[in-house]
Amino acid sequence: xxxxxxxxxxxxxxxxxxxxxxxxxxxxxxxxxxxxxxxxxxxxxxxxxxxxxxxxxxxxxxxxxxxxxxxxxxxxxxxxxxxxxxxxxxxxxxxxxxxxxxxxxxxxxxxxxxxxxxxxxxxxxxxxxxxxxxxxxxxxxxxxxxxxxxxxxxxxxxxxxxxxxxxxxxxxxxxxxxx
Numbered sequence: 494x495x496x497x498x499x500x501x502x503x504x505x506x507x508x509x510x511x512x513x514x515x516x517x518x519x520x521x522x523x524x525x526x527x528x529x530x531x532x533x534x535x536x537x538x539x540x541x542x543x544x545x546x547x548x549x550x551x552x553x554x555x556x557x558x559x560x561x562x563x564x565x566x567x568x569x570x571x572x573x574x575x576x577x578x579x580x581x582x583x584x585x586x587x588x589x590x591x592x593x594x595x596x597x598x599x600x601x602x603x604x605x606x607x608x609x610x611x612x613x614x615x616x617x618x619x620x621x622x623x624x625x626x627x628x629x630x631x632x633x634x635x636x637x638x639x640x641x642x643x644x645x646x647x648x649x650x651x652x653x654x655x656x657x658x659x660x661x662x663x664x665x666x667x668x669x670x671x672x
Contacts, residue, residue, distance in 0.1 A: 495523050497586070497634050499625055502642040504548070507595055507613045515598075517617040517641075518590035520581065521625065521632075530584040537576045541569060546577065587628055591620040612647035615654040622655060 501519030
């Protein structure tokens, strides 16, 4: 039996009317697996001359990925992502993701005032933690720490909603791993 850590990050902001979805996604692994993953992740980043991966920047060739939309770096894109995805597949025990339609949430908010009960992050966070609990039954788990990337809108509501779930302290990512 071992200690496991689940790490989650959020994509999408409920405060931006141009954003239509909020996704909570993450992975579970042992401390040893996270440590090896961290070293290898940084090695891939260094190989391609970047210090972190923010998908928002990568997708639009912004930030450290300026110029990745033209050759010769354009040809790096699939190799870079493939290297990182392969690393995730090999090192993580399981992945989790839940997506909330913010358009539906906003529509329901007008009538039912659901934000008084739970924010989109709290709903998605609790759903992904429920999936984590169901999967954790099949693992030889001695202990489980659940971490969420720091700085997302409505984390206070997620914390309040998850008190009974013993969610770990929200901290920065264990490495330069960002989505």
